[in-house]
Amino acid sequence: MSRFARLRARLEAWFPERHIYVRSGGQMKGLVLTPGRQLAVAGVAAGAAMWMGVCTAAMLVSMMSASAAERDAVRTQAKYERWIADRQARLNAAVTQLNAASGSSVDLAENVEKRHAALALLLTELKGAPGAAEALTPTISRALAAGQNAAPARRLELVRLSQEELLEAADGFAKSRAERLRLVFRMAGLTPSAYMPRGSLGGPLIEAKDSRALAAVLDIDEDFAARIQNAARDMSETQAMAAASQRLPFERPTHGAQQTSGFGVRSDPFTRRPALHSGLDFAGATMTPIYVTGPGVVSFTGVRSGYGATIEVDHGSGFKTRYAHLKAINVRPGQRVALGQRIGGMGSTGRSTGTHLHYEIWVNGRAQNPVRFVRAGDMLG
Structure with a gap:
């Protein structure tokens, strides 16, 4: 209360x-x-x-429910539209395949023949490349064996598929070899692009401005023409870098000799003080053959202070190699030498404590580490 x-x-x-x-x-x-x-x-x-x-509150809840329902309806409608479009695309593809299958064998044979001619041009550019035969032979063998016991129309289709496999194998080989060559140049401390030809690459398959022009010239479908053109471009880059590598000193100057002192600062064997060793030493027996590591022109033969009997070879593009402490010299100044040609014999002349070869590489007047070039050459094969 x-x-x-x-x-x-x-x-x-x-x-x-x-x-x-x-x-x-x-x-x-x-x-x-x-x-x-x-x-x-x-x-x-x-x-x-x-x-x-x-x-x-009831009105707001009703409005929110209606909005959610409308969104669900829109999503459902979009899903069904995508589903219908996908089914329509599959139907169109099936109709296209059916029409292609029902077409004449003559048209298919002409298409295969034109592709074959384009592929033959591509493989001609690849002919002679190291490792190309080993890489493409399995694919070529499968192409030759494709559909031997099949019906003519099926055999033509299998040949067409084999052509695409061969094109893919050729392009893959060109790309892998190009990447290997780029790695070789980088190992030697060089920039691969600096040794590519200036301007556009040559070759009949990549002279056309685009794949449409090439397709018109070869009378093949544009997709196959684009793939042919890309593969040809990869092959041209590979050939350009391979040709550049053949002009550079990547080979070993002697075979079977033990590598001793390396490039860089070391204790001088005479003064016992730190001094720059501007080359790479190979120890061996007297008159062990010495080979030129790249093609070029002999620019000097004779005795240089500290080096003893010396040979210098100009390889062009700013590259020069020096072979010192020799016992025998088998070339003369101005003589053109080929890759791997014997130019002298190992000795112990000049400032030397034993029979060995002192090998130097110079680029644009600066001494380089020959180990990088030797290792790059070993990878080049």
Whole structure:
């Protein structure tokens, strides 16, 4: 009862009795708002507000549900549209294959023959490349054996597929050899692009501006022409780098000799002080054959201070090799020498403590580490 009394007292404090006076037509009327009436009006207002809140919340929930449903409907529609497009594409592909299969064998044979001519041009450019025969022989053998016991139309189709396999094998060989040659140049401390021909690469298959022009010239489909052109470009790059490598001193200057002192600072055998050793030493028996490491022209033969009997060969493009401490010299200045040609015999002339070859490589007037070139040449094979 005490709680009820306190609640009643609080409500009467919140809603005290109020008097409202209204004057109308010269008369004054009074209206008494008791706490009970005020409480009833407040209850009605609260109920109305609650009802409006519930209605608003229901409306918002309905709108959100409708938006989610619309999004689901849009996603479902898009999914079915993709499904229909995929089925249509498959149907079109099937119809195309059916039409191709039902076409005449003469058209297919002409297509295979034209592709064969283009492929023959490509393989002609690859002829003679080291390792090409070993890489392509298995694919060629499979192509020759393709469909020997099959029907003529099926045999033509198998030959066409074998042509694509052969093209892929040729392109793969060219790319792998090109990458190997780039690695050889980098091992020697050289930039491969500096030894590529300036301007566009030559060759009948890559002279056309694009694959469309080549397809028109060879009368083959554009996709096969693009693949032919890419493979020819890879082969041309490979041939250019291979030709450059044949002009550079990548070979070993002697065979069977033990490599001793390397390039760099070492203790001088005479002064016992640190000194730059600008070459690579190979120890061996007297008159062990010495070979030129790259084609070039003999620029000097004779005695140089500290080097003893020496041969120097100019290889062009700023490359020069030096062979020192020789016992015999078998070439003369101005003589053109070929790769691997014997030019002298090992000895111990000049500033030397024993029979050995002192070998140097110079590029644009600066001594290089011959080990890099020797290792690169070993990888070149």
